[in-house]
Each structure stands twice: as structure tokens, then as C-alpha cells.
Amino acid sequence: MSIAITADGALRTLKIDRPKKANALDDLTVEALREAVVEASRSASPFALASDGKVFCGGFDFTDVENQSHGDLLKRFVDIEALLQAVAYAPVATIALVGGAAFGAGADLAAACTYRIASPNATFRFPGFRFGVALGTRRLLNLVGTDTARAILLENKTVTAEEALKLGLVTHVVEQSEFEATAAALLEAHRGLSAESTARILTFTTPDTRDADLADLVRSLAPSGLHERIARYRAGHR
Numbered sequence: 001m002s003i004a005i006t007a008d009g010a011l012r013t014l015k016i017d018r019p020k021k022a023n024a025l026d027d028l029t030v031e032a033l034r035e036a037v038v039e040a041s042r043s044a045s046p047f048a049l050a051s052d053g054k055v056f057c058g059g060f061d062f063t064d065v066e067n068q069s070h071g072d073l074l075k076r077f078v079d080i081e082a083l084l085q086a087v088a089y090a091p092v093a094t095i096a097l098v099g100g101a102a103f104g105a106g107a108d109l110a111a112a113c114t115y116r117i118a119s120p121n122a123t124f125r126f127p128g129f130r131f132g133v134a135l136g137t138r139r140l141l142n143l144v145g146t147d148t149a150r151a152i153l154l155e156n157k158t159v160t161a162e163e164a165l166k167l168g169l170v171t172h173v174v175e176q177s178e179f180e181a182t183a184a185a186l187l188e189a190h191r192g193l194s195a196e197s198t199a200r201i202l203t204f205t206t207p208d209t210r211d212a213d214l215a216d217l218v219r220s221l222a223p224s225g226l227h228e229r230i231a232r233y234r235a236g237h238r
Contacts (some may be wrong), residue, residue, distance in 0.1 A: 005036055008180065011095075012040055014221055016051040022058030023051040025105055028062075030079050034076060035145035041195025044195040047089070049109060050097040056122065058198050063229060066151045071232075074221045077133060081217050082107050083134060088112040091199035093190060095183050098122045098161075099176045108136030114202065116170040117182055122161040124169060129153055131233035134220040138209045143168050187224055 004015045012037045016023040025033075033049075040047040051057060051170065060080065087094055087109065095111035096102075098118040107124045110116050128135045141149040144167045152159060162171040174182050190198065 002026065003032045003036065008048060009184070009200075012036075012045050012047040013097075014040075014047055015049050015059055015085075016049070019051075019053045021061060021063070022055040022101075022103075023053065023106070024058040024061035024063075025078070025080060025083075025109075026061040026063065027076060030083050032058055032078075034079075034083045034086050037083070037090060041086070041090045041092055044092055046093040046095070046190075047090075048095040048097050050111065050179070051099070054100040055106075056096075056098045056100050056102040057109055057159055058101070059106045062234060065225060067213055069115070070094065070224070070226055073191025073226055077135065077217060077221055079212070080108075081135060084108055084112045084139070085213070088139060089208070089210065090179045091202060093187065093198065093202075097184065098170070098178070099125075100137075101125075108139065111136060111139050111169065113170065115166075115186055116181075116204070117172045117174060117179055118161040118164060118170040119172065119176040119179075120161050120173055122170075122173075124155055124159040126205075127233070127237075128158055130156060130236075131229040132220055132223075132226070134216045135147060136213075137216070138207070138213055142167075142207060143221055154224060191211070201204055 002018055005018045006013045015035060016029060018024060018029060094113040095115045097115060098110050098182040100122060102110045102124050104127055107126050126140060148167055159169060161173045166175050172182055
């Protein structure tokens, strides 16, 4: 299993369980997460995204990428965008519990949540444009503003938890041992809100950029040379 689902009171936790792969997003993990998100949304159940280990999520899983076709790669990124949209537009409160590094699509996954709780050692980085992939940009923009988003993306910045809190990229910084208590306190503060009212609040306060985000992603993936761009990025990253 690539994810584990647990429930503690009103909160479901969807935990990415691929520690040997830095909790990176392969096809099975993306599919399992999206199905769990859709089910939680359907049943009006708040949920948290979490993982064990030093890495919250290592982003796109590049394992065996050189043997996948251009079309296969395009579909994988589109599936990740569909997951991010399912989280960002969920009609329930969503909570990212970020212990450690959130990298690439993993940082985008955290940014898609209503609340973003980070441990003091958490970091965030959005390197997708280094290999020409436009993923999650407007969600980052909506959280931190134009100038800050540009600086993070153009300079490939690694954002610490303390910086992320000041910028609005995260909403809370607490010790990892306090994650569950902090999440429970947030949900307790929602007491008295109906599921319908919660859904309306989240809908009214979330700019709907789904079509533009998907179109921009596909445009960034469509040109030939995607394999070469990824290979150059990985060589430089190593």
C-alpha cells in the first residue's frame, strides 16, 4: 500500500507511506490519494495529509522515467494536477501536516490545503520550472503574493518553516508531536458550522483557476524534449 488511512474522531488522515522513495508520488500513490480525497469530500469528512520520516513528500517520482513515453509522462503530471485540484477545491477542511521536506509536487500538495501545519525543520521548494513544468503556480501566488511567488520560483528558493509562516505559505509551525492536537483544535473551532456552510465558505474563498491551471500545465508539457529537460535537471540536481 502506498498510503495508509486512519481516523481519529472527525479527522481522517491520509498518510503517504513510501519512506524508501522519500514519499514521492508514483502512479499508484496519486491514484490512491485522489480516491481517498474524493471519498472524504463525498462524505463531508475533514482530512489531513501526512507522512512519516524526514520527508513529507519528495514530489514527482522519477523512477524509470527514461523508459516512459512522452504521453505517459504528460498523463502522470495531469493526474497530479487532478489530485491537487481535488484537494484545493474539496468542500471540507483539509490539513497538511508537514514534517520535514516538501519538495516539488509535494510542496504543491501542502499548498493546496486549507491549513498548512509545519514542523520547525520543514522546508518547501518548487523546482518544476527547472525542467519546464508549470504545476501549482497560481495556488502559490494566492498564498504568498506576486513578488514573493516570483522570487521563490525564479530563484528556486528553499523556504524554511519560519519563513513560510511569515509569508503565509504555512498557517502554523509546531513540533511534530503537536500536529494532531493542533489539527483537533482547528476542527473544534469549526463547531457549529454545518457541512453546507463549510463548503460555501471554502468555495467562496478559493479562486477557481482549475481550467487555466490545467491548460498551462499541458502547454508546458506539450513541446518535445520533456525527457531531455528532466534528464538535465536531474543531472544538475545530483
